[in-house]
Amino acid sequence: MEQDAVSTLIEWIKTSSQIVFLTGSELCYEAGIPDVADKNFNPDINQYKNIPEVRKKYWNKIKEYYPKISSAKPSPTHEAIYEMELLYNVDCVLTQCADGLHLKTGSEKVIEIYASINWVTCPNCGKDYKIEEVISELEKGAEVPSCKECGNDRIKPPISFPGQALPHWEIRESWMRLQNCDLLIIVGANLEDEPVASFPFQVMNNENKVAIIGEAATLADDYVSAVINGKPSHVLPYILKQLKETTIVS
Numbered sequence: 001m002e003q004d005a006v007s008t009l010i011e012w013i014k015t016s017s018q019i020v021f022l023t024g025s026e027l028c029y030e031a032g033i034p035d036v037a038d039k040n041f042n043p044d045i046n047q048y049k050n051i052p053e054v055r056k057k058y059w060n061k062i063k064e065y066y067p068k069i070s071s072a073k074p075s076p077t078h079e080a081i082y083e084m085e086l087l088y089n090v091d092c093v094l095t096q097c098a099d100g101l102h103l104k105t106g107s108e109k110v111i112e113i114y115a116s117i118n119w120v121t122c123p124n125c126g127k128d129y130k131i132e133e134v135i136s137e138l139e140k141g142a143e144v145p146s147c148k149e150c151g152n153d154r155i156k157p158p159i160s161f162p163g164q165a166l167p168h169w170e171i172r173e174s175w176m177r178l179q180n181c182d183l184l185i186i187v188g189a190n191l192e193d194e195p196v197a198s199f200p201f202q203v204m205n206n207e208n209k210v211a212i213i214g215e216a217a218t219l220a221d222d223y224v225s226a227v228i229n230g231k232p233s234h235v236l237p238y239i240l241k242q243l244k245e246t247t248i249v250s
């Protein structure tokens with residue numbers, strides 16, 4: 001582990017007044033589940049709307065993975081972030097994961113940038129359903145679920161499929177939080193797609209601090225002064241331990 005970067009980040013966490021975390025797909029994989037917000041997991045929105053076979057295939061996949069997602073336990077990364085929230089000045093957790101695991105851990109200030117797999121919305125009448133209700137319809141034999149109010153069979157999780165705009169409120173709120181933070185800690189996020197790819201640059205443009213933790217390299221690594229390569233589930237608990245050991249309790 002890059003000890004200089006670790007020491008720098010520990011100092012930053014202690015002295016920052018508004019810390020924002022940004023987490024991504026490495027956290028899903030560590031929890032043993034697929035990244036359901038990933039564009040490769042989801043069909044193109046126009047194909048989903050127009051081709052019944054595409055909808056059938058999508059819901060088959062959700063039916064297959066959902067038991068795994070619903071029983072997934074938060075990883076040591078989720079736990080460490082939650083504990084930092086309790087101990088330091090964490091403003092919020094922005095996450096690219098749509099699995100609800102930060103909320104399951106107890107984190108309260110979570111913004112799910114790509115929305116969540118835990119509910120399903122009707123594009124026609126706007127009615128929301130819990131994913132469990134929809135899964136039970138599938139288990140009773142439906143190949144594609146439909147809205148109980150209006151019968152529309154194009155209902156879907158609010159997750160943005162390829163070709164679809166990102167959730168408006170979540171993105172606007174994320175920009176606002178980044179504008180006001182003095183430290184952004186990126187954990188296990190690939191930063192390949194906009195607008196998330198620009199998040200670290202916005203914070204640096206405001207002359208604030210950015211740290212990156214993760215197994216895979218990101219396009220922002222060369223511009224950021226604290227980069228720690230490694231599994232988030234090793235690095236985050238290590239940093240938390242160091243933080244606790246070097247914090248004087250008065």
Ligand SMILES: [Zn+2]
Nearest residue numbers: 122125147150
């Ligand atoms: Zn409806």
